[in-house]
Amino acid sequence: MKKPLIALMPLWDKKLDSYWMLPGYMDLIIKSGGVPVMLSFADDAESIAEVADRFDGFVFTGGDDIATDRYGQQPVEQCGQPCAQRDSLEFALFSEVIKTGKPVLGICRGMQFLNVALGGTLYQDLPTQKPGDVCHKQPAPFDALTHSVKVEKDTLLYSIVGTETLMVNTLHHQAAAEIAPSLRVCATADDGLAEAVYAPEKAFLLGVQWHPEMIFSHEENSIKIGKAFVEACRKQ
DSSP: OOOOEEEEOOEEETTTTEEEOOHHHHHHHHHTTOEEEEOOSOOSHHHHHHHHHHOSEEEEOOOSOOOGGGGTOOOOTTOOOOOHHHHHHHHHHHHHHHHHTOOEEEETHHHHHHHHHTTOOEESOHHHHSOOSSOSBOOSOTTSOOEEEEEOSSSHHHHHHOOSEEEEOOBOSOEEOSOOTTOEEEEEETTSOEEEEEOTTSSSEEEESSOHHHHTTTOHHHHHHHHHHHHHHHTO
8 A cells, every 4th residue: 555645844954054854753654654755945836736736744843933924923032033934835835735635734833833824823932921830841851741631522633542631742932822713722731721723624634732753652642643644644
């Protein structure tokens, strides 16, 4: 059986002026039965159309903060420097991918991106804009499970993991604030912060705030997420 071809959004190293990729993203897709391929920042219409057509699924990875003008705000002091090339690629590509109905998985920044791309907003900096009792940016080791999330029944995430509580890792200072109209929250932290969202009208469009690619080797629900995504891609 032919393995699904999965496009991964590239990470960017400004200092080295280079693309890069954390192996966990690749490993999660490989272990889940897919073939991962990291994209470039090519965002011309022809390239975008080719990518949207040729790949079976799309992973929006973690990384830099999204430019605040994408969700109608001015940056606060604590907001990180965005990568304009990455933003340009992802917004252009997503506008084509969403038309195809092909599966999409967003991880950390990727979940935030999905919310913004569909009309939602972000907390630019949780410690200053939404302080709470839950630590959302853990110290090393980054594969440690540090806080719980509550999974809502009758959602895509619950259908995958089959449990109302997950333990997750957490490495973010931004998060979804106003949720996009077409998305529904399917998991929350104890402080009420959205930890996962999905689009009920799509076959598979899921964003998670934690990093399953870092914990799937010892946290079974993370590989379940990877396998459900790849299986959805296989149906394309």
